[in-house]
Amino acid sequence: MPRLILMKEELATRYDPKAFEQRIYAMWEAKGYFTPDSDPDRPKFSIVIPPPNITGRLHIGHALVNTLQDIIVRWKRMSGFNTLWLPGTDHAGIATQMLVDRELARQGISRFDLGREKFVERVWEWKEKYGGEIIEQLKRLGASADWSRSRFTLDEGLSRAVRYVFVKLYEDGLIYRGIAMVNWCPNCRTAISDVEVEFRERDAKLYHIDYPIEASGLGPRASVEMRGPLRLTVATTRPETMLGDTGLAVHPDDERYKELIGRSVTLPIANRSIPVVGDAILVDPAFGTGVVKVTPAHDKNDYEAGMRNGLPQLQVIDESGRMTEAAGPEFAGLDRFEARKLVLQKLEQGGFLSSVKPYHHSVGVHGKCDTDIEPMISRQWFVKIEPLAKPSIDAVRDGTIQIIPETWESTYFNWMENIHDWTISRQLWWGHRIPAFYCANDHITVAMDQPARCPQCGSNEIRQETDVLDTWFSSALWPFSTMGWPDETPDYRTFYPTDVLITGFDILFFWVARMIMMGLRFTGKAPFSQVFLNGLVRDEHGDKMSKTKGNVIDPLDVIDEVGADALRFTLAIFASGRDIPLGKSRIQGYSAFVNKIWNAARFAMMHIDIELRDAPQIDSDKLRSVERWILSRLNDTTTSVNKSLSAFRFDEASHAIYQFFWHEFCDWYIEMAKPVLLGKHGTSDDLKQARRVLLEVLDRSLRLLHPFMPFVTEEIWQKLSGVEPSIMTAPYPIAEQILEDPEAERLISAVRSMITTVRNARAERGFTPKDRFRLYVRGNDPRESNFFSAYAYLLMDLARLTEVVVDRDPPAGTQQDVVEGFHIAIEFPERVITKEQIERTQREIEKTRNEIVSTEARLGNEQFVNNAPPAVVEGSRARLLELKQRLEKLQQ
RNA sequence: GCGGGGUUAGCUCAGCGGUAGAGCAUCUCGCUUACACCGAGGGGGUCGGGGGUUCGAAUCCCUCACCCCGCACCA
Numbered sequence: 001m002p003r004l005i006l007m008k009e010e011l012a013t014r015y016d017p018k019a020f021e022q023r024i025y026a027m028w029e030a031k032g033y034f035t036p037d038s039d040p041d042r043p044k045f046s047i048v049i050p051p052p053n054i055t056g057r058l059h060i061g062h063a064l065v066n067t068l069q070d071i072i073v074r075w076k077r078m079s080g081f082n083t084l085w086l087p088g089t090d091h092a093g094i095a096t097q098m099l100v101d102r103e104l105a106r107q108g109i110s111r112f113d114l115g116r117e118k119f120v121e122r123v124w125e126w127k128e129k130y131g132g133e134i135i136e137q138l139k140r141l142g143a144s145a146d147w148s149r150s151r152f153t154l155d156e157g158l159s160r161a162v163r164y165v166f167v168k169l170y171e172d173g174l175i176y177r178g179i180a181m182v183n184w185c186p187n188c189r190t191a192i193s194d195v196e197v198e199f200r201e202r203d204a205k206l207y208h209i210d211y212p213i214e215a216s217g218l219g220p221r222a223s224v225e226m227r228g229p230l231r232l233t234v235a236t237t238r239p240e241t242m243l244g245d246t247g248l249a250v251h252p253d254d255e256r257y258k259e260l261i262g263r264s265v266t267l268p269i270a271n272r273s274i275p276v277v278g279d280a281i282l283v284d285p286a287f288g289t290g291v292v293k294v295t296p297a298h299d300k301n302d303y304e305a306g307m308r309n310g311l312p313q314l315q316v317i318d319e320s321g322r323m324t325e326a327a328g329p330e331f332a333g334l335d336r337f338e339a340r341k342l343v344l345q346k347l348e349q350g351g352f353l354s355s356v357k358p359y360h361h362s363v364g365v366h367g368k369c370d371t372d373i374e375p376m377i378s379r380q381w382f383v384k385i386e387p388l389a390k391p392s393i394d395a396v397r398d399g400t401i402q403i404i405p406e407t408w409e410s411t412y413f414n415w416m417e418n419i420h421d422w423t424i425s426r427q428l429w430w431g432h433r434i435p436a437f438y439c440a441n442d443h444i445t446v447a448m449d450q451p452a453r454c455p456q457c458g459s460n461e462i463r464q465e466t467d468v469l470d471t472w473f474s475s476a477l478w479p480f481s482t483m484g485w486p487d488e489t490p491d492y493r494t495f496y497p498t499d500v501l502i503t504g505f506d507i508l509f510f511w512v513a514r515m516i517m518m519g520l521r522f523t524g525k526a527p528f529s530q531v532f533l534n535g536l537v538r539d540e541h542g543d544k545m546s547k548t549k550g551n552v553i554d555p556l557d558v559i560d561e562v563g564a565d566a567l568r569f570t571l572a573i574f575a576s577g578r579d580i581p582l583g584k585s586r587i588q589g590y591s592a593f594v595n596k597i598w599n600a601a602r603f604a605m606m607h608i609d610i611e612l613r614d615a616p617q618i619d620s621d622k623l624r625s626v627e628r629w630i631l632s633r634l635n636d637t638t639t640s641v642n643k644s645l646s647a648f649r650f651d652e653a654s655h656a657i658y659q660f661f662w663h664e665f666c667d668w669y670i671e672m673a674k675p676v677l678l679g680k681h682g683t684s685d686d687l688k689q690a691r692r693v694l695l696e697v698l699d700r701s702l703r704l705l706h707p708f709m710p711f712v713t714e715e716i717w718q719k720l721s722g723v724e725p726s727i728m729t730a731p732y733p734i735a736e737q738i739l740e741d742p743e744a745e746r747l748i749s750a751v752r753s754m755i756t757t758v759r760n761a762r763a764e765r766g767f768t769p770k771d772r773f774r775l776y777v778r779g780n781d782p783r784e785s786n787f788f789s790a791y792a793y794l795l796m797d798l799a800r801l802t803e804v805v806v807d808r809d810p811p812a813g814t815q816q817d818v819v820e821g822f823h824i825a826i827e828f829p830e831r832v833i834t835k836e837q838i839e840r841t842q843r844e845i846e847k848t849r850n851e852i853v854s855t856e857a858r859l860g861n862e863q864f865v866n867n868a869p870p871a872v873v874e875g876s877r878a879r880l881l882e883l884k885q886r887l888e889k890l891q892q
Numbered sequence: 893g894c895g896g897g898g899u900u901a902g903c904u905c906a907g908c909g910g911u912a913g914a915g916c917a918u919c920u921c922g923c924u925u926a927c928a929c930c931g932a933g934g935g936g937g938u939c940g941g942g943g944g945u946u947c948g949a950a951u952c953c954c955u956c957a958c959c960c961c962g963c964a965c966c967a
Contacts (some may be wrong), residue, residue: 235967292967361966414895468912581904589916603926763933807928
């Protein structure tokens with residue numbers, strides 16, 4: 001049996017989280033409870049935070065992922081592990097640059113006015129000022145991360161790790177620089193990687209454009225498709241790109257067109273002559289007209305087709321999305337969407353636009369700014385990904401890394417097995433500048449530091465690559481770069497690899513997969529052995545939260561209103577790995593539970609006497625059944641909480657405690673203990689034991705609850721004087737076999753059922769709680785009979801009985817029942833029907849009638865057109881019938 | 893097109909081979925000295941449709957329908 005805690009002072013009469021949450025957090029921090037010690041004897045547990053962007057403000061997704069981490073961290077810490085939760089923030093390249101850009105715009109300047117160096121300075125200033133906000137918000141949530149170890153992805157140490165990795169990968173031939181077609185964001189004016197492209201469904205138009213076939217060498221009519229002046233018709237959703245067409249393609253086996261291969265058509269508007277080529281890969285003869293325009297500079301497939309067929313690349317759109325000189329004088333300088341209108345107008349005028357049809361398709365946009373992606377040929381840096389992906393696939397397949405819920409593994413494999421090279425260069429200013437250096441003769445040197453002179457030609461005119469790295473490049477190193485790697489620091493030795501990663505499934509590809517790749521490659525170890533992917537927080541109807549829908553829940557508002565504990569508990573109880581439907585009313589519901597805990601503690605503390613200081617340890621042989629029962633139930637709860645937490649079943653764990661604390665401890669045990677606690681029943685030893693057990697259950701429950709509700713449990717703990725100065729340093733309960741007592745559970749459960757049966761019977765027969773009866777109970781053996789005699793007082797008290805008669809035959813005609821294997825009989829008196837009862841029933845009938853009418857009106861007719869009336873109405877009708885029958889009986 | 897998930901009480905979900913569960917909502921009764929952010933009790937479901945395996949299926953298999961989410965394609 002564990003330690004003793006004693007009452008020190010009373011709890012405030014009202015639960016008011018505002019009164020203590022921030023005070024308690026400050027105390028924890030001041031005492032250094034979040035910092036792991038250097039005890040080499042204890043097993044370690046470590047976890048790194050998914051670093052929030054410095055631009056971030058705590059939203060409900062952060063609240064969820066950090067609550068879940070904190071639950072695990074507090075649980076492990078209390079369970080005796082030397083626990084490190086390593087926090088930090090991400091520099092968030094594009095997001096931050098965009099934000100500071102916007103701030104500059106408000107001052108009427110652009111980053112180009114400042115120049116790169118000054119701009120980056122400004123971003124640092126911004127970071128110093130606002131970049132820590134989210135950290136403060138995480139503290140409000142109760143996050144017990146070791147802030148003394150907080151890291152930032154642009155820290156000197158982390159930057160060194162980034163350069164080290166870049167150089168190493170380059171030397172190993174896994175980073176290369178080359179010209180390729182990449183996803184380009186004309187708004188951010190940078191290349192982005194494949195995963196940053198999001199597809200949006202859109203209603204658009206499909207334009208059919210006629211390309212006249214040139215007369216030279218005119219052969220026989222090739223197809224019925226061609227009428228009048230011979231032409232080839234192509235379909236496109238982006239007519240402005242036709243200005244960059246350098247060919248048309250048909251399938252080489254297509255009977256309609258194959259004779260045209262090698263001939264030329266005239267590109268409308270531009271009046272250029274372009275060839276017809278045959279390409280079996282690009283063209284599906286069964287799709288559309290079977291003719292495809294080829295724009296090698298502005299479409300990925302066309303780019304490849306152009307290479308295959310020797311078609312030139314003609315860039316007609318520039319990096320800001322405007323038409324180039326090559327598009328022709330009337331288009332040059334026009335925005336691509338403006339150009340589209342003008343092109344259409346010209347096509348129309350020239351009679352080249354044969355049809356316009358509505359078309360539904362998806363368009364790639366840049367996830368960060370919603371701008372349509374413009375495929376663009378440019379020189380970028382890439383990571384050759386396959387050699388990194390292979391071992392990462394194996395690590396998950398062979399169980400080195402476990403993904404939870406398991407269903408995500410197939411998504412992971414699917415992506416990893418079809419992965420493309422990673423575009424890592426960004427044309428931004430904010431980020432890790434690529435450690436590549438060019439000399440006057442354009443020789444490339446990739447090195448940790450800028451070389452004094454070119455190793456190839458000796459030139460001392462050295463300039464660094466202007467591009468920076470994708471922000472996810474540095475995040476990919478997070479689990480080890482934050483611990484001092486590539487140095488073998490004490491932290492790295494002690495805490496790497498980490499144990500578990502908890503994050504949202506939305507960054508499985510962006511982050512998780514890449515950490516696995518980099519971790520395996522550079523440390524030779526999987527950076528974590530388990531990954532728990534949490535779902536998305538949605539509104540209470542399962543819809544995505546969005547500002548436009550107005551269904552966004554701000555965690556900071558919630559914390560202000562009901563406290564962090566209620567928010568945390570609500571998030572936990574819904575967190576099974578699937579999406580979480582969250583509504584304010586739900587949070588309110590669980591804040592009632594926090595209140596319940598508060599009040600139960602108040603009750604307990606009213607009855608825990610200071611003289612308990614010298615109370616003996618609990619001796620289960622001396623305990624009464626009811627005490628043994630609640631301890632056994634608590635023990636069972638302890639088992640399932642620990643088991644559920646091990647499996648990241650936050651929902652099961654929190655539900656188990658909720659169920660135990662409210663519906664067993666509060667609803668039953670406290671009520672059952674009251675006669676003894678209030679001195680109405682039992683010996684003074686009974687009283688001592690009851691007090692002792694009350695304290696024991698409160699103590700263990702608080703510790704069990706602490707990871708979920710750190711604040712309220714600590715506040716209550718602080719009002720008790722115990723062995724531990726803080727609940728944070730108290731041990732997490734584990735199941736103890738000595739507390740198991742199936743016999744007590746069986747008997748007390750029977751008592752509960754008997755009480756419920758009597759209550760039911762009373763209500764069914766229309767008696768009020770004031771009416772009292774006699775109950776007959778029969779034990780199956782002398783021991784059980786003794787038990788029921790001993791607990792007769794409880795049955796009488798809670799079931800409101802005049803007498804409990806054990807082992808005697810009830811009078812004839814008494815209602816008999818079998819409850820959990822025990823024969824009981826309730827002796828009801830003659831029922832007295834009052835006028836009141838009749839009137840009440842009549843009122844109810846009236847009410848139910850109105851209910852049916854109003855429900856039907858509310859639902860309207862549409863519900864009834866094809867369907868039966870809804871269950872609500874049917875239920876009410878059934879009830880109406882029932883009431884009418886009851887009334888008839890009463891009136892007889 | 894490929895892959896994954898879902899369809900269980902009015903709502904949101906858990907259960908995933910053995911007598912239908914929770915929270916919220918609803919109805920009735922009760923301000924009993926921890927708590928009305930409460931207590932006691934009730935009503936409400938042929939577990940999406942169909943077929944199969946089994947002594948037994950919400951739970952396993954097949955099939956259909958609808959919904960959601962990835963990925964790919966998109967002339």
